[in-house]
Amino acid sequence: MTTSRCWFALCFLFLASFHYAHSQQSFLVEPSSVSVLEDDDHTLQCSVSDKEGVVIWQKDGEPLNSDYILNSGVSSNIYEVEAPTNVGVEYNLIIKSVTSEEAGTYTCTVTAAGSSSNLVSSAAIVTVILKQTISQTPSARDEKLSDTITLQCVAENKVGSLEWYRQDDNQDLVKISTETSVVTTFSDRYSIVGDQDNGEYILEIRNLQYSDAGEYSCHLTEEGVQGQVWSSPAELTVIAAISPDQNYPECELVPQGELSEGDNVTLICRSQYGDPPATLEWGTSTGLTLPSVTVESTGGGQVREDTTLILGREHNGAIFNCSSSHVTHTQTKRCTVGPLYIDLMQRIRVDIYPALVEVEEGDSTTVTCNATAIDDSPDVVSYTWRYESDDITDDDERFIIETGSMSTLHILSGAKSMDSAIISCLAESPVDAQLAIASIKILEPTLFGLSYTLLVVVVAFIVAIILAIILIAIIIYCVWKKRQQKEDMDEDEKVVVEHQVEQATVSMKVGSGNESITPYGRDNKYDYYMIKREGRRHRSGRHNEVVPLGSAPLDRSLPPIPKATFQVPEYQNIKNDKNIYDEIDRRDQRRRRHRRRRRRHDDDDDDDYDHMDDHKHSSRRSRSESRGRHEHSSRSKRRSRRRRDRDDDDYRSRSEPPRSRSERSSDRQRSGDRYDDRRRR
Structure with a gap:
């Protein structure tokens, strides 16, 4: 009995455990992650078998x-739980018109109950895909001819391609561009600008x-879950433009006068008179655009553009330009202000020592440059050395630069x-x-030291x-x-004149005729004497003539010469005191030459007679005896001729006055010439 009871209990427990294992609640369908297009509805599925607990949907744990x-x-406008076919098993969560707020992590839970x-x-992750839209569409415009315009189109959450279209008068849509690529027929004046990363x-x-x-209109093409989107159309009307006044733009600097560093000025x-108004822009001569503010802009085309500056060192010498552009202008018009001359404040002081660098050729020296900040100005940050207009670099072998709190330039070798x-x-x-x-x-x-x-x-x-x-000594010697x-010549001439006067008193016989010299008269410079000739007429055609004796001492006992009787011979045009003596010499030379010609003529006649005589007696003498006798006769005749010449010279020397030193030198020269001529003959 006891044994049967035990077996019964064991069977009961086995059956109970089997029933318990097969009656536990479980999921038939679990939710899964999904991407949902914005504004669309979506259902998250959840099915439970043998449900005993309560089904709860949670979003991010809530x-x-x-x-x-x-x-x-x-x-309930957003969420709903339903069982389309099987109540008690299906607990599906419906999300209506999904927005970004509904994105998150969803879970389906069943509470414990019973066994x-x-x-x-x-976990099911719901990702919301935002729908592509055109947030900014083009608007209707009335624009001037030749103007430059822009039509806005901004896309958000763009997935497809953005295209521009124009509907012409025939109601045909003509594509202008796709993304940033413009169709060829429009590429010369049309372009896509803006920040495409931000959907612009x-x-x-x-040049409208x-x-x-x-x-x-602009158009977004469909792509995947995204559908196409069209913007509203914008009407563009082109009207004629009015040009601004040709005397503008006009520039002005306020205030006028002297400018100092730190001053506030307004450009x-x-x-005026432009429709649309001109576009004004301030810039510098280097091409830098300055920020400016449009102060006035009215319908009458009056516009004013101002820019404010705090003058600094970088503005010194700067030129500012205002550019005016308009749809009717073929080129930009400008007006200028400047250059500005600013009184700059000195912030650093620079000293260079020495200011005059003296160095001997081939030696070295140093030059020091020290700069200090003034007041609270920033310290010096760099030094730059220059030779003439070129910067001195480390590659220049003539110099070495050392820079610390000050800078030192070493000149290694001074060159010319x-x-x-x-x-x-x-x-x-x-x-x-x-x-x-x-x-x-x-x-x-x-x-x-020099x-x-x-x-x-x-x-x-x-x-x-x-x-x-030396030159002065030579000049003094030459003058002396x-x-x-001159003194010697004057002395000689004086002696000559005195001798001539003395000989004239005794009626000395000279030349081929007889001449006597007697005092004739005087003037302030010369004494004059009458030369009286006897015999044949002189070659000048005169028997008597008056000649001056230039260097003779004046004989004051002579009477003055009447002007009517004062006649100087033509061949004695007296220019200095020596002419009269030169004429006397020439006259003596002519006489000597005449005598020599006569003697040579006589000698030639004698030679002819001797030759004829020798030829007559040649038949009775031998040739050798005839030649010897002829040579002996010729030598005898030449000795006789030389003897006569010496006698004539001795006679002339006794009858003529003494010769001066220069005349004696000339005679010696002529004697030497005659000797050389005889040797050559």
């Missing part, structure tokens, strides 16, 4: 319902023409080419830059003085010599 009943605070334990489904596809039309009028640019060169030191700080300069003077090597150039000058000066002394010769 419960939404209990079985088919939504919790309070959960909108069933708590159930939790796998702005259509820009340049009447043919550009029409309705413009004003004006234009560096003489009078300029070196400069540029010190720069964040707010200022100042320049200091020095000049180089190359000194020549010295000897005994430079070579000075020594050459001193030596040249001494040599010049010596040459001048000339004066001495």
